[in-house]
Amino acid sequence: xxxxxxxQDRIFCAIDTTDLAHAVDLASLLSxxxxxxxxxKEFFAAHGPAGVREVARAGLPIFLDVKYHDIPNTVAGAxxxxxxxxxxxxxxxxxxxxxxxxxxxxxxxxAADKAGVSAPWVIAVTILTSLDQGDxxxxxxxxxxxxxxxxxxxxxQKAGLDGIVCSAKEITPVRAACGSEFKLVTPGIRPSWAxxxxxxxxVTPKDAVAMGSDVLVxxxxxxxxxxxxxxxxxxxxxxx
Numbered sequence: 744x745x746x747x748x749x750x751q752d753r754i755f756c757a758i759d760t761t762d763l764a765h766a767v768d769l770a771s772l773l774s775x776x777x778x779x780x781x782x783x784k785e786f787f788a789a790h791g792p793a794g795v796r797e798v799a800r801a802g803l804p805i806f807l808d809v810k811y812h813d814i815p816n817t818v819a820g821a822x823x824x825x826x827x828x829x830x831x832x833x834x835x836x837x838x839x840x841x842x843x844x845x846x847x848x849x850x851x852x853x854a855a856d857k858a859g860v861s862a863p864w865v866i867a868v869t870i871l872t873s874l875d876q877g878d879x880x881x882x883x884x885x886x887x888x889x890x891x892x893x894x895x896x897x898x899x900q901k902a903g904l905d906g907i908v909c910s911a912k913e914i915t916p917v918r919a920a921c922g923s924e925f926k927l928v929t930p931g932i933r934p935s936w937a938x939x940x941x942x943x944x945x946v947t948p949k950d951a952v953a954m955g956s957d958v959l960v961x962x963x964x965x966x967x968x969x970x971x972x973x974x975x976x977x978x979x980x981x982x983x
Contacts, residue, residue, distance in 0.1 A: 757962030
């Protein structure tokens, strides 16, 4: 666990929108209040690298949540293309396999060096937090979710990547398997006062950090609040 992170630096706000002006406004409001902004496929499909650059100008570090999953050469090329944006975090799917993940990590380091930017954390998605045990059974993935997450985390670490995306409920077994330096980014985080929405495996921000999460991805409790800055500050206060 990254012990030296201040409470506000642990929070990345999920800005899931195709409205560029709204994304820039939110990032500007939250700059200096939280640690970063997560921009996902919805935003990236609409606005691409230019949109990422525009949001980044607000001063928030960017987690580009594109979850690349393809043949190793294609994923490496995609990572090579986005790394010069100066990202803090970018991700792939662990189920793409060890060779794909190795190539992604190598591409990020090489592209960062060439562009003169810091290499992003390259992390791997294990099991989406919108899925529960029944969902995994439906698609033929037998066995407890926690066992699958740990196996994918070990594969990610073996590939040389920085960490994984997982539910906070899987933090304890992953820490036991992969150690304290392996970075854990946890979506599905909901304060006790917020709606669970479509997330099935959720915990509160305070509990997630106590369990060992490094970065908390929090979306609608901030973005849909009447006052996003006040909501973000309320979460920071709960972590302090």
